[in-house]
Amino acid sequence: xxxxxxxxxxxxxxxxxxxxxxxxxxxxxxxxxxxxxxxxxxxxxxxxxxxxxxxxxxxxxxxxxxxxxxxxxxxxxxxxxxxxxxxxxxxxxxxxxxxxxxxxxxxxxxxxxxxxxxxxxxxxxxxxxxxxxxxxxxxxxxxxxxxxxxxxxxxxxxxxxxxxxxxxxxxxxxxxxxxxxxxxxxxxxxxxxxxxxxxxxxxxxxxxxxxxxxxxxxxxxxxxxxxxxxxxxxxxxxxxxxxxxxxxxxxxxxxxxxxxxxxxxxxxxxxxxxxxxxxxxxxxxxxxxxxxxxxxxxxxxxxxxxxxxxxxxxxxx
Amino acid sequence: xxxxxxxxxxxxxxxxxxxxxxxxxxxxxxxxxxxxxxxxxxxxxxxxxxxxxxxxxxxxxxxxxxxxxxxxxxxxxxxxxxxxxxxxxxxxxxxxxxxxxxxxxxxxxxxxxxxxxxxxxxxxxxxxxxxxxxxxxxxxxxxxxxxxxxxxxxxxxxxxxxxxxxxxxxxxxxxxxxxxxxxxxxxxxxxxxxxxxxxxxxxxxxxxxxxxxxxxxxxxxxxxxxxxxxxxxxxxxxxxxxxxxxxxxxxxxxxxx
Numbered sequence: 001x002x003x004x005x006x007x008x009x010x011x012x013x014x015x016x017x018x019x020x021x022x023x024x025x026x027x028x029x030x031x032x033x034x035x036x037x038x039x040x041x042x043x044x045x046x047x048x049x050x051x052x053x054x055x056x057x058x059x060x061x062x063x064x065x066x067x068x069x070x071x072x073x074x075x076x077x078x079x080x081x082x083x084x085x086x087x088x089x090x091x092x093x094x095x096x097x098x099x100x101x102x103x104x105x106x107x108x109x110x111x112x113x114x115x116x117x118x119x120x121x122x123x124x125x126x127x128x129x130x131x132x133x134x135x136x137x138x139x140x141x142x143x144x145x146x147x148x149x150x151x152x153x154x155x156x157x158x159x160x161x162x163x164x165x166x167x168x169x170x171x172x173x174x175x176x177x178x179x180x181x182x183x184x185x186x187x188x189x190x191x192x193x194x195x196x197x198x199x200x201x202x203x204x205x206x207x208x209x210x211x212x213x214x215x216x217x218x219x220x221x222x223x224x225x226x227x228x229x230x231x232x233x234x235x236x237x238x239x240x241x242x243x244x245x246x247x248x249x250x251x252x253x254x255x256x257x258x259x260x261x262x263x264x265x266x267x268x269x270x271x272x273x274x275x276x277x278x279x280x281x282x283x284x285x286x287x288x289x290x291x292x293x294x295x296x297x298x299x300x301x302x303x304x305x306x307x308x309x310x311x312x313x314x315x316x317x
Numbered sequence: 318x319x320x321x322x323x324x325x326x327x328x329x330x331x332x333x334x335x336x337x338x339x340x341x342x343x344x345x346x347x348x349x350x351x352x353x354x355x356x357x358x359x360x361x362x363x364x365x366x367x368x369x370x371x372x373x374x375x376x377x378x379x380x381x382x383x384x385x386x387x388x389x390x391x392x393x394x395x396x397x398x399x400x401x402x403x404x405x406x407x408x409x410x411x412x413x414x415x416x417x418x419x420x421x422x423x424x425x426x427x428x429x430x431x432x433x434x435x436x437x438x439x440x441x442x443x444x445x446x447x448x449x450x451x452x453x454x455x456x457x458x459x460x461x462x463x464x465x466x467x468x469x470x471x472x473x474x475x476x477x478x479x480x481x482x483x484x485x486x487x488x489x490x491x492x493x494x495x496x497x498x499x500x501x502x503x504x505x506x507x508x509x510x511x512x513x514x515x516x517x518x519x520x521x522x523x524x525x526x527x528x529x530x531x532x533x534x535x536x537x538x539x540x541x542x543x544x545x546x547x548x549x550x551x552x553x554x555x556x557x558x559x560x561x562x563x564x565x566x567x568x569x570x571x572x573x574x
Contacts, residue, residue, distance in 0.1 A: 055338050102530065184340070184371020231372030241389075274375060276339035 003311065004029055004167040008157070009038030010139070010296040011289045011303065012173035013146040017074055018304035019171075020155055022312070027156045027167070035143050039175060039268035040296045042190050044216045044226050045139035046203050047071070047298050048084050050105035050131045055212065059277055060295055063302040068135040070301035075145050080202070081135040085109075085118060087128040088207035089252060095207045096127065106131045120198040120254060136203050138218050139297055169311055170286045175271040176233070178290055180281075185233035185269040186293065189242045190226035193250060195260035206249050213249045222263065225250050227294070238265040270294055280306045287311065319519055321465055321496055322411070322443040324382070326353045329513070330543045331384070331498065332536070333523025334358075340375045342532050347379050350536035355381050356413055356521065358388040359403045373406075384445060386413035391426070393433045400437050412437060413445040413467065423473045423501075427454045431461050438462030447500050450484035452491060459495065466492070467500035467521065470512055474524045476504025479512055489516045506535075506542035513546025514554065 001024065005016045008030035019026045035041045049064035072079045086106070088096040100106065106129040107113075115122035117130065151157060164170060172178050176185050200217040207213075216224045228242045243265060250257040272293040273279060280303055281288045287310055289303045319326040332352045337343040347355060357376055376383060385403035390396040393416065400412045416433055418426025425448055434444045438461060446458050450468045458466060468488060471477035479485055480502070488497060498519040499512045509520045520543050529535035 057338070098528075184375070186372075231370070233370050272339075272371075273341075274339060274344070275341035 001025065001168045002027065002166065003169045003171065004162065004164065005171045005173060007038075007173035007175065007177075008032075008035070008143075008147065009173065009175060010040035010043070010143065010300045011175070011292055012171075013143060013150070014300040015171050015173060015289060015304040015307050016150055016155060017146055018301075018308045019311070020150060020153060021074075022308055024308075024311075026150075027158060027162065028150070029158045029162055031159065031161065033159045035140070038143070039188070039270050040139055040143060042188065042227070042266040042268035043139040043296050044190070044203065044214055044224055045137045045142065045297050046084065046214065046216060047079070047135040047137065048131065048203065049298060050103055050134060051084050051086065051205060051212075052295065052298070053104070054099050054102045056295070057275070057277060060299065063278075064295065064298040067298050067301050070305075071137055071142065071297070075142060075149070078137045078142060078145065079135050080137065082202035083130055083132040084134040084136075084203050084205060085114070085121075085128055085130055086205045086207065087114070087121065087125040087253075090126070092207050093127060096129065099207060100129055103129075103131075105133055118200055118202070118204065120200065120256075121204070124254065134203075136216055137297065142297065168285065171307055171311075172286055172288045173290070175290065175292075176269055178271075178288060180288060180290055182273055183271055183290060184231075184274075186272050187230040187232045187234060188227040188268050188270055188294065189230075189238045189246070190224060190266050190268075191238070191243065191246055191262060192264040192266075193223045193225060193257055193260040194221050194263050195223070195256055196221045197256035197259065198254050204253060206253055208245075208249060213246070215250060215253060223250070223257075223260070229294070233269055235267055235269050238267055270296075278303050280310060282310065319496065321354075321445075326382070326519075327351075328353045328540070329519040329547055330509075330540055331356065331519060331521040332526065333521065334376060335523055336527040337532060340372065343527075344375065344379060345533045346526055346536040347381060349533045350526070350540045352540075353381055354384050355379060356384045356386050356523070357407070358386050359399055359406065382411075383407050383409060384411050384413050385409065386447075387415050389417070390415060391417050393429045393436070396429070396433045397436050397440075400433075400442060401440075404442070410442050411445065412442050413447060415447045425449060425469075427451065427457075430454075431457045434458055434463050435461040445498070450481055450488060452484070452487055455488060455492065459492070465496045465498065467498045469501040470499045470508070471502025473501040475502050476525060477502055478504055478508035479515075482511075482515065485512060485515050485517070506538045509539055510542040510546035510549075513543055514549050516550050519543070 005012050005028045047068045049061040052060050109128040111126045203216040205214045225246045273291040276293045278291045287307050328351045330352050331354045333356045385407045387396045387399040396416045416426045416429040437444050444463045445465050447467050470479040496518045500521045526535045
């Protein structure tokens with residue numbers, strides 16, 4: 001039973017891998033042929049269900065619990081299980097207490113423990129929270145490696161629209177382009193900084209009154225800083241104010257970021273439903289995976305498993 | 318009924334639309350609060366968005382009146398421009414005017430506020446100015462053409478509650494006929510109740526509901542608190558005394574015990 005996956009962002013590649021690993025005959029239709037058009041290209045790549053609970057529903061924790069294991073088994077060596085560190089400037093410790101009150105799975109940190117985990121942050125932060133069960137990955141490596149692995153295994157990637165009639169099922173993972181009813185776009189802006197002056201072993205979240213702000217370390221002295229949350233579907237370049245706030249946060253985390261190279265700024269439009277939770281839905285022979293919002297790498301595996309189950313059992317999810 | 322620029326509004330609670338966990342939770346909170354007016358920030362939330370954008374459709378589907386605001390503006394020019402954009406986008410001449418003077422406390426720049434209010438009133442806007450609790454600034458805003466005042470009771474998002482009840486009482490005393498809406502600084506239902514007991518006409522909330530553990534339950538709690546405070550004010554409360562007054566007179570009792 002040949003299956004066509006439309007879209008090669010995190011939702012599409014994840015479900016293509018899940019179907020392929022279960023022995024299905026899969027092809028991927030990627031009309032753009034460029035990862036940079038997928039919202040997931042600009043993701044943080046945090047597998048942080050417990051931290052996300054601060055502003056997300058419990059379903060995000062439940063659906064995201066198995067994400068690190070899924071990625072580890074699909075792409076061995078990619079996932080780093082170093083946990084997440086949450087810190088706040090001295091004046092915002094009330095906000096840190098609020099964060100702690102809304103989440104679970106953490107250990108409160110004093111100055112000495114912060115110094116032991118992230119020596120470079122010890123000077124600036126005296127209290128924090130450590131979510132030891134969380135993990136992260138480099139989302140761009142993940143997308144490229146999944147594609148390479150699937151192509152090497154014989155999964156065809158089509159740039160031109162293939163004949164849909166040749167496939168028994170289509171899985172539509174095209175995000176905003178799917179134009180599903182009830183779907184909206186939430187603009188996210190991020191940037192990449194490079195500096196050799198400090199190193200971090202894990203994503204660090206800085207408590208910010210307006211949006212969840214994080215810095216994720218990547219290879220080659222790179223740091224991803226993200227991400228704004230703006231209720232808009234406009235995809236134009238990053239706004240000056242957002243750039244200023246993101247840079248300011250990085251600088252507040254460590255002054256060495258003031259001397260970092262600003263390597264890239266990026267903007268993605270996250271597809272989201274009104275409850276900010278993802279959905280797998282069926283419309284005839286087409287299965288839709290959409291609404292991954294700000295949780296692409298965290299929730300795509302659970303959605304892929306659900307979609308594959310739906311195809312194999314032909315039952316409602 | 319609350320009368321704002323000739324419009325009769327049933328609820329005395331106004332709700333901001335930022336920072337909710339999701340639009341679905343926002344919609345439920347709006348319903349639970351019974352509010353008739355929601356504020357929407359043009360700069361922060363819609364970023365120059367066009368009508369038809371997902372969030373804007375969701376706001377429209379709430380079925381309540383929209384009061385656009387100029388949150389994030391720091392100059393007269395910026396605020397006036399934003400107000401005009403908001404009028405085109407939201408198709409209303411109501412504007413909640415914010416001109417921020419200090420980054421840290423988000424305190425309004427009252428001089429720029431008065432000037433922007435004058436310009437916008439001349440341009441045909443119905444201005445709802447976010448101001449401090451200063452009496453003289455309030456007078457200047459009324460002179461500039463505002464028919465509603467929205468003083469803070471503490472800095473935006475601070476959740477401190479009324480820090481200067483004297484100033485709020487004095488505003489009420491000086492402007493008995495002007496609708497007064499407490500705009501910022503409310504953290505708990507009891508804060509909302511206490512400013513309504515002072516005789517304020519309504520309360521505008523955002524963070525206290527949006528960032529609550531359960532925003533929908535908190536919206537309902539605030540609705541009850543606002544209502545209780547308003548009814549208490551209307552029913553004319555006792556003044557505190559320094560001595561006890563028995564609720565049953567002692568003299569005239571049949572049996573002394």
